[in-house]
Amino acid sequence: MPVPSVPPVRAPRGGTGRRRAALLIGAAALLVLASPPTAALASPAAPPTAAPLDLGAAVHVFTPDMPKAEVQAQLDAIAQRQLGNQFGTERDAVLFAPGTYGTAADPLVFQVGYYTEVAGLGASPKDVVINGAVNVQNQCDATSGCIALNNFWRSLSNLTINPLGGSGCSTNTEFWAVSQASPMRRVVVNGTTSFMDYCSAGPQYASGGFVADSVLAGTPVNGSQQQFYTRNSTIGGWSNGVWNQVFSGTEGAPATDFPSTNPYTTLATTPVSREKPFLYLDGRGKARVFVPSARTDSSGPSWTSGQQAGRSVALDRFFIATPKDSARTIDRELARGKDLLLTPGVYSIDRTLTVRRPNTVVLGLGVATLTSARGAVPLKVGDVAGVDIAGIMVDAGPKNAKAMLQVGTGRHVRGAASNPTALQDVFFRIGGPHAGRATTSLVVNSDHVLLDDIWAWRADHGEGVGWTKNTAATGVVVNGDHVTATGLFVEHFQRYNVIWNGEHGRTVFFQNELPYDAPDQAAWRHGRTFGWAAYKVADRVRTHELWGGGSYIYTNVDPTLHASRAFEVPQRPGVVLHDVLTVSLNKAGTIDHVVNDVGSAVTPDVQGPSTVVRYPAQ
Incomplete structure (x- = not known):
């Protein structure tokens, strides 16, 4: 069939729910850390004639x-x-x-x-x-x-x-x-x-x-x-x-x-x-979870060339949680060294769930959601490596949480490139379904962590939404070294959306919208700088690289607001950004520069995009 043409640029007839689219076209002992073994995946010999597993009505x-x-x-x-x-x-x-x-x-x-x-x-x-x-x-x-x-x-x-x-x-x-x-x-x-x-x-x-x-x-x-x-x-x-x-x-x-x-x-x-763990039926029709191994400098799918590298974990190694289970119960099972399977539903987490064992798997089904209660940090990974957290959402609650997910205590767990801790399809919300507050969504303190498809969202619509209601300073803070993000979406936070303090960080694809709802410029500035950058690499960092980043502004409460820049990085040869851009959406808000003081402004009248192919220029 013919490929549809791209729709023309035009302003919206009315606000969307997001109002973002005017320019859119178209007690267990710790195990010894080791790399997981390779396991063959065997398919069932014949299709089952009855439901092969029962994980609840959802x-x-x-x-x-x-x-x-x-x-x-x-x-x-x-x-x-x-x-x-x-x-x-x-x-x-x-x-x-x-x-x-x-x-x-x-x-x-x-x-x-x-x-x-x-x-x-x-x-x-x-x-x-x-x-x-x-x-x-x-x-x-x-x-x-x-x-x-x-x-x-x-x-x-x-x-x-x-x-x-x-x-x-x-x-x-x-x-x-x-x-x-x-x-x-x-x-x-x-x-x-x-x-x-x-x-x-x-x-x-x-x-x-x-x-x-x-x-x-x-x-x-x-x-x-x-x-x-x-x-x-x-x-x-x-x-x-x-x-x-x-x-x-x-x-x-x-x-x-x-x-x-x-x-x-x-x-x-x-x-x-590192591909996301998945539930499957083995050659006997028994349910297991396969945990793929990490790859470096790879291309193509992980499974098309034959046996897939990874390890297969029997379902009885998991604590299978339901929303009726208390946080105390779930955390006790993690302390016993169990992996964790979260069946679909919304879990009230009034005390932190802590992963203490290397290579633990935390796998959510059906967008299983952990909601902070009483200001608890819903999930922490201790100073261990090779942990995999996948397929979950973490919601803020009405009492402010210092963070919503924390990886490492800050002691710089070295880990290994061959067996990184990985987060795949992990999503954060502050506001939306209900009032929520959190200082930071995701804090990464450990080294060798992979962030693969992360969306940290301070809600721009829904319940409990407003500059003084769903307060959240920063979406993602990276303190560890050798952290890689592949698919990083961070939106609407009130200060820096991303702060990267670790060395040898890499991001492939970054998408951002700045906060819509700052009431005036005095509320959204620091020192002489208007607003806060979407992506901040700390001044002391010597090596960092980003490919493909976009930041957009739509200040619908006060369309006259400025952000001085979208990307703020130290001027060093080892800190390089490739193909980054800014856009002013819906004729509301100005970004004065793309990176530091480089790149043309986008304004309500000149909406962009404004692009920088490489910073620093060669």
């Missing part, structure tokens, strides 16, 4: 022998409940046992709403095949039109889709029209993939996708995606670009072309990667 397990009509009805019911449930408490994990679902004559087509994880239970993405589509589409209302700007908090992983079904414009197409915190991982799409929904009425905006470890045949339609990051995948090309399209270790990616019509930033390899 985990929906489908098997290929179930009547298609029954599967369809259950999926549609979940979607109906979750499609408009932006700040609700319901959570769902939709899991498919190995086998095939849908046919060419009767395809399985369904939508994915908020707080819904869709995943295959195979050892390989090829073990679960869906003939049909697993769609995220625009939300439409009379004020905003049809957009995907608020399509957050859902995921798709570990299966194959043969796009079939639909009608008219949507025929035989996989739509994944999402913004932040909606990752696609370990997915094969044998056909057309679109990251925008071009079949509804306008304006069709989408903003902030993340794809990793996947194979997307054909040329994915990027369209109106403002910024997008594709890591360690194979794609059949790419179409369109808005401001910030970044690829690393992706076979078939376009060449770097920043800041032309198609603003692409492409790295041949990803410096450090």
